[in-house]
Amino acid sequence: MEEKFKSADKPETEEGKQYHIDLKPGDLAPYVLTPGDPGRVDRILKTWDEGKILSFHREYKSATGKFKGVDISALSTGIGGPSLAIAVEEAARIGVHTFIRVGTTGSIQKEISLGDIVIINGSVRLDGTSHQYVRVEYPAIASFEVTMALIEACEELGYKYHVGIGASTDSFYSGQGRPGLNNYLPSFAKEIFNDLQMANVMNFEMECATLFTITSIYKLRAGALCVVIANRVTNEFQYIGEEKAITVANYAVKILNEWDKIKRKKGKNFFYPGLIK
Numbered sequence: 312m313e314e315k316f317k318s319a320d321k322p323e324t325e326e327g328k329q330y331h332i333d334l335k336p337g338d339l340a341p342y343v344l345t346p347g348d349p350g351r352v353d354r355i356l357k358t359w360d361e362g363k364i365l366s367f368h369r370e371y372k373s374a375t376g377k378f379k380g381v382d383i384s385a386l387s388t389g390i391g392g393p394s395l396a397i398a399v400e401e402a403a404r405i406g407v408h409t410f411i412r413v414g415t416t417g418s419i420q421k422e423i424s425l426g427d428i429v430i431i432n433g434s435v436r437l438d439g440t441s442h443q444y445v446r447v448e449y450p451a452i453a454s455f456e457v458t459m460a461l462i463e464a465c466e467e468l469g470y471k472y473h474v475g476i477g478a479s480t481d482s483f484y485s486g487q488g489r490p491g492l493n494n495y496l497p498s499f500a501k502e503i504f505n506d507l508q509m510a511n512v513m514n515f516e517m518e519c520a521t522l523f524t525i526t527s528i529y530k531l532r533a534g535a536l537c538v539v540i541a542n543r544v545t546n547e548f549q550y551i552g553e554e555k556a557i558t559v560a561n562y563a564v565k566i567l568n569e570w571d572k573i574k575r576k577k578g579k580n581f582f583y584p585g586l587i588k
């Protein structure tokens with residue numbers, strides 16, 4: 312049977328099923344891992360104690376389950392800001408409050424090596440989508456709680472990690488200073504690369520600026536970790552470390568869930584280290 316949607320402004324069914332992600336209230340846990348790649352959702356699911364695939368519509372594949380007793384879900388966003396913004400808008404409408412991007416990235420600093428984890432606490436907004444939400448001066452920053460949970464997870468697991476600012480682009484090639492077809496590379500693309508590198512920006516990826524901007528506007532929480540698969544200084548590229556990134560994200564959800572319980576018990580809105588003394 313063809314589904315009936317309420318309106319053009321709100322493309323959802325009577326029971327609240329969202330048009331793009333094909334999910335309704337209660338389908339996703341409040342803590343959601345958001346990889347770009349739908350295939351990564353299957354690989355995330357395999358690391359949980361239990362779980363199941365929920366839906367796969369366009370680039371949005373979803374799964375829900377349990378990791379160490381905590382309800383957890385995953386929803387792929389596709390590549391880039393436009394598709395990620397749709398995933399966040401619709402997931403928030405059905406009850407998600409915490410998003411953790413589990414991505415891959417290209418380092419622009421020599422010492423940030425292939426296989427390292429970068430925890431991104433703010434993004435240079437070289438995307439287009441965030442500019443359709445709010446003026447250019449608005450910062451794209453991660454939730455400090457999610458960032459702290461990611462750091463704690465990396466420490467517990469003994470993984471090498473870096474914390475700092477990344478840059479999100481809408482183009483993998485020219486936008487990140489990579490030569491296009493027939494070595495097309497305009498001078499401004501070279502300039503962006505060099506300027507950001509000099510400003511100690513860690514990496515290029517394609518989703519964090521949109522994710523952080525939208526979740527800040529809506530008072531949701533988001534954080535991000537990416538595994539380095541390209542080093543743009545040494546010119547190396549290898550798809551490695553995805554399992555490490557998934558493990559860190561799973562543990563970060565467990566940690567956040569514990570901190571959230573402590574906050575509720577102590578009547579606090581924000582977590583700080585003194586709360587666990």
Ligand code: URA
Nearest residue numbers: 415416417516517541
């Ligand atoms: N993702 C990106 O956006 N850039 C890279 O170099 C690698 C992964």
